[in-house]
Amino acid sequence: MIPTSLVEVDVVRRPRDGVPTAVPLPDGESGPELAPVAEAFEVDIALLEAIGVKSAAGDVRTVPLPEGRFGWVVGIGSGEAAQWRTAGAALARATREKLGETGEAEGDTVDFGEPSEAEYLQIRLPAGIGQDAVSALALGLALGDYRFRVTGQPAPPRLRKALLVTDDEELREPVARAREWAAATALARDLANSPSNVKDPDWFTGLAARLAGEVDGLTATVRDEKWLADHGFGGILAVGGGSASPPRLLELAWRPADATGPHLVLVGKGITFDTGGISLKPAEGMHLMRTDMSGGAAVIGAMLAVARLGLRVRVTALVPSAENHLSGSSYRPGDVVRHYGGKTTEVGNTDAEGRMVMADALVYGVRHHEADLLVDVATLTGAMKVALGLRTGGVFATDPDLSRRLRDAGDRVGEAWWPMPLIEDHTEAVRGELADVNQTPPGPGGVTAALFLREFTEGLPWAHLDIAGPARADKNYAEVVAGGTGFAARSLVEFVASLAEQG
Template sequence: MRAPLPTPPVAVEAATTLRRGVPAVLVAFPGDPVRLGPGGGGDVPTGVTGKAGATTRHDGTWYVGAGDGAPGDWRTAGASLIRALHGDAEQGGPTSLDVRLPTDLDPAAVEAFALGAALGGYRYRITGTEAPKRVKSLRLVTAAAAAVDRAATLAAATTLARDLANTPSNVKDPAWLAAAAVRAARDVPGLDVRVRDERWLADRGFGGVLAVGGGSARPPRLVELTWSGGGSGGGSGGPHLVLVGKGITFDTGGISIKPAQGMHLMRTDMSGGAAVIAALVGIARLRLPLRVTGLVPAAENHVSGSAYRPGDVIRHYGGTTTEVTNTDAEGRLVLADALAYAVRTLAPDHLVDVATLTGAMKVTLGVRTGGLFATDDDLAARLLGAGEAAGERWWRMPLLEDAAEDVRSDIADVRQCPPGPGGITAALFLREFTGEVPWAHLDIAGPARADKAYDEVVPGATGFAARTLIGLAESWVGADVAAGVGADGDTMG
């Protein structure tokens, strides 16, 4: 079975005029009385409140509430609208509509609305039944075409990350994930992908990846994606950003096996790797003028006679040794190899890893906020700002130095699971492999998955962090480029 990839989002496009005979959507704002946007002359229909995301249909016209008009409200409005329109389409309603946005609407709000509309109706389903009728296109009447185009790129990246993480693990193994990265990059000029197999990993001493993948009949891979900045000097004058994403395509826990309840969700344990692949595709599509490399160490953590054991000592790329204490803390072992490889061979100026790493972070921050650890305040600020702009929430966590000594091992250089607060000690373990490079660790164990819809998120893999990573890369380029406008004034696709 070959799972569908990618899932096409709703085509959200900018337009300058309404189409004749096409149903329209009007915007409403709360108040006493409720205010309507362009085209909303006359009385406000009963039931139209203007509350963010509230949708109502009256006499063939749809109304959607924009709330207080913050970007988050507009994102919620777009997502709620497309869900309502999909439901209507399934009952025979139209599959293409026009939305009249206020003429003075800020481009950031236009982008947020377009993003919500493109992502709110996402569906990943493998079925033998005929797919229901869905909305195919939504045209936004606005002058902010560049904002709509950028939203389409961000939505495509988020959709790709969701698709990769949602794919079931009887289909998805390390080789499949690597091939999916190659396919995703195929139509993006300038984005290079190299796939390293288990022999290459063994020859170069990637002991963490090999140990974690040793229990599976499906061998590990290292995926390396390279964006050099788009030519013409590219990113030669900017920083080299390296992104590392955990790519555990299924996680049984190994010999330290997980409880059966919830193990089926471990198909999404490569959500960090999915975010990195999707971010590199998005960065390349935006043609950002800086060098970005993505590394995804991919393995399947399984149980067999060849599985690694608690008490083993493994040697990582570069020579550092780790005492294994829990085979279900496998993510930090594969990340350690990739981080050490990045530091020793890629000469990064900034290094960021992202992973569904610890249940402790999910307990600490819940399921809608990611944990951020950083050795550099500027890098942390850029990530927090990128997350806020992307609608992805982060909370900076401390790297407690009084716990750092606990990372040391009696029989190896470091130990895998030091005592103490689990999310923090995991970050301190990873820090051992980052050298002197400014580094940040993003723990997305909570927000990488959702069990119910909210904002633009739907149940299943969320694609969390992909947009933040794209925004981080944009933080080092000019405002015009970040907005999707090239030096010659053309919109980037």
């Protein structure tokens, strides 16, 4: 079922009887501050020392209490936002483990008219906690135990609701905002994790359109292969030509009546499976290419959240979607492809398909949608995985202020970005011999791919986000779980929010 259900996080003024309680444990000047925790649970400090409680962020220990009850102590380190996010994720995972022991948590039950008490958790927030810390905690709780499986087995018990106990009513707003960040991220994860025998371009764009139709004010249009051919989208058609599942172009539009600032066009790569085409990929690891539409998934998740939040910015999202398969109708190295708008590309490697479909969409965003500002997101180059590893995205931008704003947005939502250069010395290499541009120019792969895309932005302010590394994880860390990560979705939401505030 998509979207996957997430932990609901809410703010309450008073603790609930019978609901397992977690107490955060910060670093102190001379070690963990155990006295407040002992007081909260009405236990001796010696008990906390005996079970080995630690203040390291994300360290969770179960505290045995009278009458078979229990609580948790969770370390938050020095209390930075990232550490609260890690703590929230660790608590969500610890709850699942506890529920898995008996099928439900121990302790008295309380009827809230919804799930049993076993599926609830409450956290006593310290006085004076900041809004950034609370939103990070809520994000970790919502995403830390995310799980996507295609199975005929019953769903295992899990944490359904987390209650943040505090007298500060102003913390409701950052929690609500974090819920939307989490929803955007989780939907992007769902789409990336869906198997490609289901997730062809028609299913991918059609599901996104259906979900968009459930959000007031957000409109969706899916363009089929005939429309693409009639309007000259040669890049999308070339990449999708080798598959039995024809390509699509998804358009999402958010047009608030009180919009201010620039018209932002987001473009997300939507390759639902990538064999590499004639330039065939190695078999090892090819199954992971189901996540090659993670950029498009991030854009879709972000757009739904932008609309639900009612952000006062005009935003259009374009997701060109295709399967890059190998067959007699596949495009070839040496082909010359004519893109939307007329510019031509000389193909050097059919496995560089992402830039081919993105080129069409970028020009379409400029000419048809009259963009003021362009941001694209793609799992574009393996070179970025080498340059930045698997947890940091690269930002290429024509405007230093645009780069900074995107990176700052990432900082606020817990996603790491690093500025990358558009090195002008490599611009000439992008020029083609048989065509206007060369699809695979020599030089540093991440840089030259970005320079290729810049050729289709027609001089507008533009940023390219390469998420080849952080779009997928092979193990859990902080609020990330193995599989598609949903990386970039919430950065985009926060970036749009910053444009709304700028006016």
